[in-house]
Amino acid sequence: MVEVVNSIVNKCKEKYGDRFEYYLTGSYARNESGYKDYDIAIYDNRNESNDWESLLKMFFNKKEKDGKNIDTQIDQMTRVIKRMSGQILHENRNERVKRYVYSDEKLKDWKYIKYNNLYGNLWEKEIMLVKPKHKAMGLDKIKRIYIKI
Amino acid sequence: MPKQTYVINRFEGGINDSSDPRDIKDNELSLCVDLMIDEIGLIRTIGSNVGHDAPQLAPDTGGGATAATQTPGSGLFYFAHDRLGAEDAGSGESETGDNYLALYDDALNEVWIYSLATDNWVDDANSTNNGVINFLGKTTSAAARPSYYSIDGNLRVSSGEFSKYTSGSLINDGSHFLTTDTTLTVDNGGHFAVGNYLRIEDEIVYITAKSTNDLTVKRGMFGTKVVQHDNDTIVYILNMNQWYGYVKNNFFQNSSKTPTYITDKWYNSLQHLRSLDELGISLITYDANSSSPTSSQINAVNKVVVSYWFTTTDEDAGFWQGSYWLGMTPVYLGEQEGPISIVGTEPIQIHKEILNVQLYLTHPDLDGTDITSSDGHPLTDDRITGLKLYIKNYTSDEWFLLKEFDLLEGGEHGWATYNSDAGANTSSSGGNTLTGYWKTTSTADALSVAAPSATESFDGENESNTCAVTLNLNESKGTGRKGTVRLNGFSNSPLYKEADLNDTNPQTLTFNVINPAVGTHKFVAELLDENFNIMKRSEHQQAISDSGVTSAPPTDGGGGGGGSS
Numbered sequence: 001m002v003e004v005v006n007s008i009v010n011k012c013k014e015k016y017g018d019r020f021e022y023y024l025t026g027s028y029a030r031n032e033s034g035y036k037d038y039d040i041a042i043y044d045n046r047n048e049s050n051d052w053e054s055l056l057k058m059f060f061n062k063k064e065k066d067g068k069n070i071d072t073q074i075d076q077m078t079r080v081i082k083r084m085s086g087q088i089l090h091e092n093r094n095e096r097v098k099r100y101v102y103s104d105e106k107l108k109d110w111k112y113i114k115y116n117n118l119y120g121n122l123w124e125k126e127i128m129l130v131k132p133k134h135k136a137m138g139l140d141k142i143k144r145i146y147i148k149i
Numbered sequence: 150m151p152k153q154t155y156v157i158n159r160f161e162g163g164i165n166d167s168s169d170p171r172d173i174k175d176n177e178l179s180l181c182v183d184l185m186i187d188e189i190g191l192i193r194t195i196g197s198n199v200g201h202d203a204p205q206l207a208p209d210t211g212g213g214a215t216a217a218t219q220t221p222g223s224g225l226f227y228f229a230h231d232r233l234g235a236e237d238a239g240s241g242e243s244e245t246g247d248n249y250l251a252l253y254d255d256a257l258n259e260v261w262i263y264s265l266a267t268d269n270w271v272d273d274a275n276s277t278n279n280g281v282i283n284f285l286g287k288t289t290s291a292a293a294r295p296s297y298y299s300i301d302g303n304l305r306v307s308s309g310e311f312s313k314y315t316s317g318s319l320i321n322d323g324s325h326f327l328t329t330d331t332t333l334t335v336d337n338g339g340h341f342a343v344g345n346y347l348r349i350e351d352e353i354v355y356i357t358a359k360s361t362n363d364l365t366v367k368r369g370m371f372g373t374k375v376v377q378h379d380n381d382t383i384v385y386i387l388n389m390n391q392w393y394g395y396v397k398n399n400f401f402q403n404s405s406k407t408p409t410y411i412t413d414k415w416y417n418s419l420q421h422l423r424s425l426d427e428l429g430i431s432l433i434t435y436d437a438n439s440s441s442p443t444s445s446q447i448n449a450v451n452k453v454v455v456s457y458w459f460t461t462t463d464e465d466a467g468f469w470q471g472s473y474w475l476g477m478t479p480v481y482l483g484e485q486e487g488p489i490s491i492v493g494t495e496p497i498q499i500h501k502e503i504l505n506v507q508l509y510l511t512h513p514d515l516d517g518t519d520i521t522s523s524d525g526h527p528l529t530d531d532r533i534t535g536l537k538l539y540i541k542n543y544t545s546d547e548w549f550l551l552k553e554f555d556l557l558e559g560g561e562h563g564w565a566t567y568n569s570d571a572g573a574n575t576s577s578s579g580g581n582t583l584t585g586y587w588k589t590t591s592t593a594d595a596l597s598v599a600a601p602s603a604t605e606s607f608d609g610e611n612e613s614n615t616c617a618v619t620l621n622l623n624e625s626k627g628t629g630r631k632g633t634v635r636l637n638g639f640s641n642s643p644l645y646k647e648a649d650l651n652d653t654n655p656q657t658l659t660f661n662v663i664n665p666a667v668g669t670h671k672f673v674a675e676l677l678d679e680n681f682n683i684m685k686r687s688e689h690q691q692a693i694s695d696s697g698v699t700s701a702p703p704t705d706g707g708g709g710g711g712g713s714s
Contacts, residue, residue: 002549003549006549006550029681030635030677030681031503031677031681031682031683032635032643033637034643085631086631086647136641137641137643137644137645138644138645138646138660139645141645141646141647142631142633142645142646142647143631143679145679145680145681147552147680148553149550
């Protein structure tokens with residue numbers, strides 16, 4: 001029932017009003033039985049990164065009631081990807097996209113992921129639209145799911 | 150979003166500006182200008198009591214010879230709106246803008262609108278000799294001092310009348326009006342009409358039906374406490390703010406964006422955002438674990454049916470365990486959310502299953518595919534554009550959002566007409582058609598998993614293995630619908646492939662798989678809808694033998710800093 005996620009999102013809405021949109025995505029949203037964490041995608045209607053660090057910090061190191069991690073990223077492509085059919089997603093699967101994460105440790109580039117520190121603990125993460133693991137699963141050919149919180 | 154209701158409905162403490170605002174009591178206000186706070190649950194704009202002349206204004210056209218008698222000091226208000234036609238509550242109006250003057254008629258207790266563009270004020274297009282806003286929502290006249298304000302061009306009207314007993318009547322019940330009573334007998338029912346909110350001491354009730362002096366009421370509205378009231382206690386109408394504005398929406402669009410019901414008109418309703426209960430909507434749960442509902446199980450007007458069924462996995466994926474209540478709220482224009490109402494009469498029991506839900510809305514014209522204007526909005530208020538479904542643990546007060554339903558565009562492929570009598574095993578087109586979300590289960594649909602092409606464990610770099618899943622839908626699930634088949638049980642699972650939910654020909658989907666370790670395994674295929682709800686499940690049990698290769702299959706980690714797809 002993602003109680004912790006709901007609780008944090010509620011606090012975010014109290015603080016920031018309707019500025020941000022919050023979505024559950026990833027394996028939990030796909031109803032996978034073996035999901036490892038809760039993926040949260042956030043969209044900023046103002047597209048101003050000044051508050052992103054403090055927003056993401058509210059989710060940082062938090063765990064859901066079942067002990068699984070809450071993985072939160074700001075993704076300004078969310079609205080575009082939401083509209084993509086499986087075919088369009090497949091055509092754009094290798095496009096590089098930027099997401100924004102919070103980390104109090106230095107993040108190093110890893111395989112196809114590049115990190116760049118924007119300020120403080122806010123990191124820009126550059127990654128392909130569909131990563132190889134998900135391509136192998138066939139997720140590059142089906143519509144991506146976003147459940148609004 | 151957690152959903153809790155905290156009711157603040159008493160303000161009679163008045164202004165307290167001597168304390169820090171953080172220290173004032175719940176029924177006090179730190180600032181209040183031109184507002185009345187004497188009614189429980191209401192903050193109303195106040196009228197003026199400055200003396201003025203009382204002109205009589207006669208309509209130019211329509212409405213016969215009736216003239217509007219103006220109460221000195223109140224009743225006139227200027228406002229502007231992008232839409233024409235406010236003077237006659239028109240429909241299909243242009244967006245060229247107009248300036249209006251609202252005039253209150255003491256004789257009819259109604260608000261008329263003067264249009265600058267047409268230099269005219271006429272009667273309501275739908276009735277003779279009436280204004281466009283039935284101000285007090287009742288049938289008998291009584292003096293009132295309307296107060297207006299306008300936001301985004303939409304007009305709000307409230308009463309500035311201080312005397313609350315002029316519209317009242319007394320309880321006529323020697324046995325008292327008990328807490329369990331729902332029929333309220335009064336001396337003169339002529340003062341009241343269906344849809345009125347009444348105040349009896351500190352309780353507010355809502356009239357759902359009327360027979361002369363017997364009023365059928367809902368008790369304890371707006372969070373007020375249901376208590377016993379003695380014979381001869383005064384009952385009077387609670388003056389509720391009225392909302393008058395333009396509504397334009399295309400409801401229940403299908404996959405081609407063609408709407409089934411359109412609103413494009415001036416509309417008058419209570420300003421208060423009512424719950425589905427208060428709107429008289431029946432909220433029903435339907436256990437669809439064995440079959441989808443039939444028309445007779447859904448067939449009724451003003452009804453919302455939440456059909457639910459469970460899916461299970463070998464791993465007990467769900468961690469919901471126990472009794473849960475479902476709740477639902479209406480979403481009004483401007484994303485304003487109304488109060489929550491309980492769905493069904495009993496909580497549902499969940500035992501670590503995955504909960505799937507499907508929504509059915511009924512409308513008055515049950516045999517037609519279109520909801521006509523005369524049918525009206527299925528949820529009775531044309532301002533409602535969505536529904537939100539919540540869930541809470543039986544013992545908890547905290548609601549959690551489960552799902553939002555957009556009454557305009559619906560889900561990925563819009564809304565469809567649901568004909569539950571055209572069953573999976575027949576070609577019947579008879580029976581009633583009902584508008585709802587997608588039908589997702591059919592016992593005649595077939596899903597099967599074949600044995601993998603190789604039945605040995607991982608074969609190293611030469612691994613070349615496939616598994617075929619065949620989907621054979623007995624009936625189309627809707628034009629343009631795309632679903633997903635998920636295959637579990639292999640080393641590289643879960644694997645996904647798109648399926649055509651409109652295609653009734655057999656669809657064979659071939660997955661590149663890597664067998665698990667030696668032993669007997671279950672390979673499970675699931676047909677998923679657009680929301681990844683499981684529509685159909687099938688499994689194949691297979692013994693995997695030893696290939697002799699000891700290396701493990703390749704894996705790809707998610708990388709640091711998050712790995713959402």
